[in-house]
Amino acid sequence: MIISASYKTDIPAFYGRWFLNRLEAGYCRMVNPYGGQTHRIGLTRAEVEGFVFWTKNLGPFLPALEEVSERGFPFVVQYSVTGLPAALERSVPDAERAVEHMARLRDRWGPRAAVWRYDPIVTADATPPSWHRETFARLAGRMRGLTDEVVVSFLQPYRKTARNLDAAGVPWHDPDAEEKRTLLADFAGIAAEHGMALTLCTQPELAGVAGTAPARCIDAQRLSDVVGQAIGARTKGNRPGCLCAESRDIGEYDTCPHGCVYCYAVANRATAQRRFAAHDPAGEFLFPRAPGGNSGSITE
Numbered sequence: 277m278i279i280s281a282s283y284k285t286d287i288p289a290f291y292g293r294w295f296l297n298r299l300e301a302g303y304c305r306m307v308n309p310y311g312g313q314t315h316r317i318g319l320t321r322a323e324v325e326g327f328v329f330w331t332k333n334l335g336p337f338l339p340a341l342e343e344v345s346e347r348g349f350p351f352v353v354q355y356s357v358t359g360l361p362a363a364l365e366r367s368v369p370d371a372e373r374a375v376e377h378m379a380r381l382r383d384r385w386g387p388r389a390a391v392w393r394y395d396p397i398v399t400a401d402a403t404p405p406s407w408h409r410e411t412f413a414r415l416a417g418r419m420r421g422l423t424d425e426v427v428v429s430f431l432q433p434y435r436k437t438a439r440n441l442d443a444a445g446v447p448w449h450d451p452d453a454e455e456k457r458t459l460l461a462d463f464a465g466i467a468a469e470h471g472m473a474l475t476l477c478t479q480p481e482l483a484g485v486a487g488t489a490p491a492r493c494i495d496a497q498r499l500s501d502v503v504g505q506a507i508g509a510r511t512k513g514n515r516p517g518c519l520c521a522e523s524r525d526i527g528e529y530d531t532c533p534h535g536c537v538y539c540y541a542v543a544n545r546a547t548a549q550r551r552f553a554a555h556d557p558a559g560e561f562l563f564p565r566a567p568g569g570n571s572g573s574i575t576e
Contacts, residue, residue: 278494278509279319280328282527284541285562286534288329288337288353293557296340298526299347305560309529317524325507326350326499328523332357332368332534334377345385350503353381354427354493356393357419359411361402363446366535371415378422388501391493392419395429395477397459398538400441400448405459413466420470427491428463429477430456436543444537453481460485480517494520528562531555 281287287295298304302320307313318324327349331337334355344351357374358365381390394412399405416426431437433450441448451459460476464487467474475491476482483490492498496509509521529541533552542548551563 277318277324278326278328278496278499278507278521278523279317279324280494280523280525280527281330282525283330283493284525284527284529285532286331286333287527288331288340289333290336290533290552291531291555291557291562292337292340294555294559294562296343297557298560299344301560303560304526304562306526306528306562317526321348324349325496325509326352326503328352328354328494328499330354330356332365332536333374334381335369335373338377338380341381341384350499350507351389352495352498352502353390354393355390356395357415358394358396359415360398363402363444364398364400364537366537368534368536371418375415375418375422378419382422385502387421387423388498390423391495391498392423392426392472393428393477394426394463396431396538397428398431398448399451400446402446405451405455408459409462409466412463416466416470416472419472424472425475426463426467426472427475427477427493428460429479429491430482431538432540434540437538437540440537440539440543446537456482457485460488464488478513478515478518490517490519492519492521494523496521526562531563 299319303316303318306315306317329351334353355374355378357371359371378390397408460482464474468487474487475489477491477493496507500507511519512522513520530543530547531551532542533549535545555563
């Protein structure tokens with residue numbers, strides 16, 4: 277099984293010690309956010325074919341990657357670097373630091389070990405399409421040779437996302453399909469100039485733009501390339517149009533304290549901050565849901 281760590285929270289930035297403790301223990305526990313059932317997820321080398329790490333700040337986790345590698349686990353890092361202003365990304369390190377981290381990944385594990393994510397594309401008064409073209413081109417130039425793929429997606433205006441953007445006083449809008457296609461075509465050309473394929477994360481309504489392809493964020497082939505042997509994992513996306521390989525995610529919603537206003541995984545920042553403060557790096561769970569631990573039936 278491929279383990280995703282995690283599209284629900286930033287484990288590399290905030291929960292690295294917990295992750296290493298669970299790796300040493302050989303398992304972690306998590307609670308299904310929809311049914312409350314408790315799951316035990318094995319993390320031994322025999323059970324895990326590889327890890328996909330998702331982050332906006334890899335710096336705190338770079339030493340941990342050495343341990344992951346020493347234990348024989350292949351991994352890929354999905355690194356979100358957008359250059360968005362602090363009004364949208366409150367506590368994300370600047371893009372230049374992220375580029376340095378990507379360079380260290382490339383130097384140590386090669387250009388297949390990391391994927392640059394320029395997502396979500398948030399169109400606001402301060403970040404119109406012209407801003408995104410300029411920023412994407414600048415970052416693509418810095419990422420040249422560090423990776424061979426950039427994943428993009430446009431903001432999905434879920435109800436909680438729209439509410440949080442409005443509450444933060446960010447004037448934003450959802451561009452029409454033609455605006456999005458025009459920007460994607462520009463991005464594809466820029467990415468190609470810098471040796472990267474441009475892929476689109478689960479927005480099939482925008483398929484067909486020249487120079488783009490659907491993304492596989494949990495990519496068994498990329499992991500196979502990193503480890504040098506085949507990893508067999510069936511395609512089992514999380515929603516319609518998703519081409520990700522089957523995986524288990526070990527994160528929890530409402531636990532990332534980055535404070536990105538648009539975040540899909542955090543409905544309320546105060547809740548995320550409380551849960552982060554309650555986190556026990558020695559615990560089986562990412563955070564305790566009730567005094568004395570978690571309740572609910574346990575499954576393997």
